[in-house]
Amino acid sequence: MKGKRPNKFQQAFILILLFTVLMGFIGMIQEFLIALVLAAIFAGLLYPFYHKILLYLKNKSALAASIVLIISILAVGFPLAALTGMVTNEAIQFSQKTTPIVKEILNDEFSISKQLPSWLPLQEKFDSINETLLKKASDATSAIGSWLVSSLSSATKGTAGFLMSLFIMLYAMFYFLINGQQLLASLASLLPLSKKDYNELMNRGLMVTKASLKGIVIIGFIQGLLVGLSFWAVGLNGPVFWGSVVFLLSAIPGLGAPVVWVPAVIYLILTGSIAWGIALSVWGIIVVGLVDNLLRPWIVGNDAKLPDLVILISILGGIISFGPVGIIIGPVIAALLDTVLNIYKKSFK
Incomplete structure (x- = not known):
């Protein structure tokens, strides 16, 4: 009997037992x-x-x-x-x-x-x-x-x-x-995965995490600093606060910073500060936009080959589900899903 593989009933029992204990453990440390x-x-x-x-x-x-x-x-x-x-x-x-x-x-x-x-x-x-x-x-x-x-x-x-x-x-x-x-x-x-598939799963998740953090930390810091300085220069309230908002939103390519500085331009123009509004719009389009168009591809590179729409909904969904840390966790889950789908596609061809 020694070394004999368990029968199907024993395997099913072990799987149910494993699932039950695992769910109990996860519930305990949730x-x-x-x-x-x-x-x-x-x-x-x-x-x-x-x-x-x-x-x-x-x-x-x-x-x-x-x-x-x-x-x-x-x-x-x-x-x-x-x-x-x-x-x-x-x-x-x-x-x-x-x-x-x-x-x-x-x-x-x-x-x-x-x-x-x-x-x-x-x-x-x-x-x-x-x-x-x-x-x-x-x-x-x-x-x-x-x-x-x-x-x-x-x-x-x-x-x-x-x-x-x-x-x-x-x-x-x-x-x-x-x-x-x-x-x-x-x-x-x-895991019932080949070594190649397992390495692809781990490496892909790590690459997208690095890309997300590069986008948040480096690009976010630069864009947040530029927007915060411009808000301070034109006399708008809360330059540090709005710079921090840009820091977080900059993870969304092409959309993050304009969400903050475009309404500020409209506010300045409508309140009579037309010159400051025009100056801020030029600053946002040329200087802040330059970070997105030139620096982001150079700094982030091709580590994350996720569409911008997927990045957007994964970040927003991550924030709703996990709070601020969802900015990191959301894209990682999306990247792992993309990798699993690729493995599935290759396995069932």
């Missing part, structure tokens, strides 16, 4: 799943850097992983925390100032009744429409401002849970850097 996924992604991206330090330290893996984590925290964690504080402060100011500004615009420049001769009988009707528009616009801007403040301040709620997730992510990164290769080998032995 609060930390995003932290673990991010840890795996960041560990994969930092592994070449870790490997160089490991060779320099003559295979002292724990020390090498610790150095990588410390450098990552100093280079990314502290600046990100400071930026979050500035963005939250400007979001609060945006929430407080937007409604009065909209009221002023609608009561002055956009009051249709003031542009009509007093003898027209339609004046009272337009006054009524203007009051309705003012109320709806004020309600909308108040809601948007409140949502921005609550979204940004939510990071400070549940501090114990946040710190626990952060600890899990950092500890998991440390573990994945040291034992990542063994874990990948174990995973490969469990």
Whole structure:
């Protein structure tokens, strides 16, 4: 009996047992799943850097992983925390100032009744429409401002849970850097995939993750800086906040930055700052647009061969499903789906 393969009943029982235990385990750690996924992604991206330090330290893996984590925290964690504080402060100011500004615009420049001769009988009707528009616009801007403040301040709620997730992510990164290769080998032995298909699945996910982060970090930083500086130059409120919004939206090629600076141009022109509006539009089209048209293909390259539409819906879907980290997780899932479909197509030809 020794070495005999289990029969179909035993195999089915083992699969059901495995599925049940696995679902129980996932349910138990579901609060930390995003932290673990991010840890795996960041560990994969930092592994070449870790490997160089490991060779320099003559295979002292724990020390090498610790150095990588410390450098990552100093280079990314502290600046990100400071930026979050500035963005939250400007979001609060945006929430407080937007409604009065909209009221002023609608009561002055956009009051249709003031542009009509007093003898027209339609004046009272337009006054009524203007009051309705003012109320709806004020309600909308108040809601948007409140949502921005609550979204940004939510990071400070549940501090114990946040710190626990952060600890899990950092500890998991440390573990994945040291034992990542063994874990990948174990995973490969469990999956019913050929070595070629497995390598394609892993490499494709890693390539698209790198491309997404290049688009977010490098392109986003440049475009966010350019838009923030231009907003500050023309006297618009919240340059740091809007630069941060561009930083996040820049992951969407050709669409991210214009979503912010085009409404700003319209606002400047409609409020009488025509020269500043034209200047900002020229800056947005030529300088900010240059980053998308020239720098993005050069920096990001062909790592991610996903259509722009897929990138857009995967980012938006990722944000809705996972929160801000969906900007990273969304495109990775889309890339893995694309790779699995390619494997499926080759397997069933």
